[in-house]
Amino acid sequence: MTTASGKRILLAQPHGYCAGVDRAVETVERALALHGAPLYVRKEIVHNRFVIEGLRERGVIFVDEVDEVPPGALMIFSAHGVAPAVRQAATNRGVRTVDATCPLVTKVHQEVIAFARKDFDILLIGHAGHEEVEGTFGEAPAHVQVVDGPDAVDAVTVRDESKVVWLSQTTLSVDETKVTVARLRERFPLLQDPPSDDICYASQNRQNAVKAMAAECDLVIVIGSRNSSNSLRLVEVALEAGARQAHRVDNAGEVDREWLTSAETIGITAGASAPTVLVRELIERLAEFGYLDVQPVVTAQETLVFSLPRELRAEPPSPAGANTRIASGPVELEFVPGTPSLGAGRRRFDEP
Numbered sequence: 001m002t003t004a005s006g007k008r009i010l011l012a013q014p015h016g017y018c019a020g021v022d023r024a025v026e027t028v029e030r031a032l033a034l035h036g037a038p039l040y041v042r043k044e045i046v047h048n049r050f051v052i053e054g055l056r057e058r059g060v061i062f063v064d065e066v067d068e069v070p071p072g073a074l075m076i077f078s079a080h081g082v083a084p085a086v087r088q089a090a091t092n093r094g095v096r097t098v099d100a101t102c103p104l105v106t107k108v109h110q111e112v113i114a115f116a117r118k119d120f121d122i123l124l125i126g127h128a129g130h131e132e133v134e135g136t137f138g139e140a141p142a143h144v145q146v147v148d149g150p151d152a153v154d155a156v157t158v159r160d161e162s163k164v165v166w167l168s169q170t171t172l173s174v175d176e177t178k179v180t181v182a183r184l185r186e187r188f189p190l191l192q193d194p195p196s197d198d199i200c201y202a203s204q205n206r207q208n209a210v211k212a213m214a215a216e217c218d219l220v221i222v223i224g225s226r227n228s229s230n231s232l233r234l235v236e237v238a239l240e241a242g243a244r245q246a247h248r249v250d251n252a253g254e255v256d257r258e259w260l261t262s263a264e265t266i267g268i269t270a271g272a273s274a275p276t277v278l279v280r281e282l283i284e285r286l287a288e289f290g291y292l293d294v295q296p297v298v299t300a301q302e303t304l305v306f307s308l309p310r311e312l313r314a315e316p317p318s319p320a321g322a323n324t325r326i327a328s329g330p331v332e333l334e335f336v337p338g339t340p341s342l343g344a345g346r347r348r349f350d351e352p
Contacts (some may be wrong), residue, residue, distance in 0.1 A: 005264075008293040009286060010217060011279075012209035012269035014302050018202030020102030021046045023306040026039050027100040028055055030312040031076060040060040040075040041132055042066065042082065045100060046273040047228040049250050069095045081105040083138020094215045098309050104134055104170050104200050109139050111194060115165050116140035121158040123147050123191075125180050126169030129201035130229060149176065153183040165192040170200040171230040171272070173237060174207055202272045203230045205300040207237045210269050213297040215242035217267035219259055222248045223278045224271030231271030243267065251278055252285035260289055265299075 017025075024045050029168060031039055037059020044052050044062060052062065066086060069075045073093035077086070077219075081101040091099050115122050122144045126133040137144045137228075145156060147166075158164050166184055168177055179201060185191045197204075214220060220238035224231020231248055238246035249255055260266075266286060270279050307313070 005290050007289075007291045008265055008295060009283060009291050010213040010265060010267045011283075011296050012206065012213060012267065013296045013298040014202070014205050014209060014300055014321040015222075015268075016272070016274050016276055016279060018200065018272040019302070019304045019306045020079055020200070020202070023308060024100040024102065025051060025055075027098060027308055028060060028076055028311060030308060031098060032058060032060070032075065034312065035074055038073070040069045040073055040152060041078060042069075042075055042086070042097075042181055043078045043080065044227075045076065045078045047225050047231075048271075048273040048275070049225045050278060051273065051275060054175060066090045066093055066095060069093065071095060078099050078131065079105070081135035082108060083135050085138055089130075098311050100309065101135075102170070102200075105136070106290055107196075108136055108167055108170065108194075108198050111198070112139040112144060112348060114137055116143040116169075119143070120163045120165050120192075121145065121160070121186060123156060123158075123164065123166045123293050124168065125149075125166060125177055126172065127229060130169060132171070134231075136167075136169070147180060147184070148163065148181045150183050153180065156184070156187065158188065161188050161191050162276040164188050164190065165194070167194050168198040169229070170198060171203050171233065172199055173233040173241070174199055174204055175237070176233075200230075200272070201304070202302065203233070205302060206230065206269060206272060209297060209299045210234055210237050210267070212239040212299050213267045214238045214246075217243045217265050218263035219244065219265075220246040220267040220269070221255065221259075221271055221282065222246065222271065223251070223274045223282060224248055225250055225273070228273050231274065234269055234271060238267065238269075241322045245319060247297070249282075255282070255285060257289075261284075 029046050038061050039059060040061050040063055042063055058322060063069055066089040074096045077099045077102055079102045112122055124136060124144050125147045128146050128148045133146055137146060147156060166181055220243040222231055222234045235246045235248050
């Protein structure tokens with residue numbers, strides 16, 4: 001039920017941290033607890049400004065390239081994955097590494113390796129220059145072509161039309177990817193599909209939740225940083241699904257009061273790299289403007305949890321204040337603080 005003023009919030013469920021992001025952030029926090037600062041991370045561990053700034057304050061140093069890390073130091077690879085050349089560069093420099101690549105990204109890397117061994121042309125649907133795409137491309141540069149959306153299809157060339165497969169960046173728009181694949185198949189009728197879906201379950205779930213509520217929303221606010229691909233896709237999905245307006249913000253402080261004019265129903269979601277605390281702060285901010293009624297829109301339940309890298313599975317020490325994590329699981333409407341990453345009812349996925 002809406003309030004007497006008619007103002008309400010529709011809260012997309014699920015939203016926020018996915019299993020891969022939660023694992024990556026916890027990997028950095030566990031490494032800090034076990035080894036202390038300084039700790040190096042190649043690129044941003046996840047694409048979220050709040051997370052990055054919080055980790056930087058605790059002694060994490062983010063670098064662009066391996067040669068910025070002192071020999072013998074510990075460096076973590078981000079959730080987006082890296083090319084084999086980056087791993088080799090770290091070995092050559094004597095840098096110790098821990099791999100926080102999302103297992104779903106690793107799966108796509110393995111698919112590239114397998115199809116390259118069979119001498120396939122691999123059409124990687126994704127955004128040129130994105131860290132995940134660069135890492136995946138680097139597994140087999142001679143076999144991979146990046147296809148950056150439907151408009152890039154006409155420029156694709158292959159050696160043998162009977163040996164062509166498409167794979168994708170994990171954080172793409174499901175609908176746009178379908179359009180790209182359809183156009184590729186018009187050109188290459190024998191185009192093979194991935195062995196399993198490459199687009200991350202979390203990206204799909206968050207997009208589905210936005211689709212379910214967008215038509216009822218005068219405004220959809222997506223929490224996520226500007227370099228978060230999946231957050232940008234959520235804005236696009238909201239508009240395509242019928243929202244009158246949709247905007248991405250890093251935090252509640254970026255909400256423009258003009259957006260609220262004549263907006264009775266506001267939809268809220270968050271990209272897969274945005275922590276729960278930012279959602280809570282946004283709801284509290286909107287309450288100041290009379291949006292007191294929060295209604296969840298539930299389209300899926302997520303229980304998947306990825307285990308930490310082997311090097312970090314030992315229980316770390318518990319320094320003072322260590323009970324406050326940047327990482328967090330799915331939002332609870334009551335916003336109970338201190339929800340553990342591996343809470344009751346969540347299934348652990350143990351890697352080999």
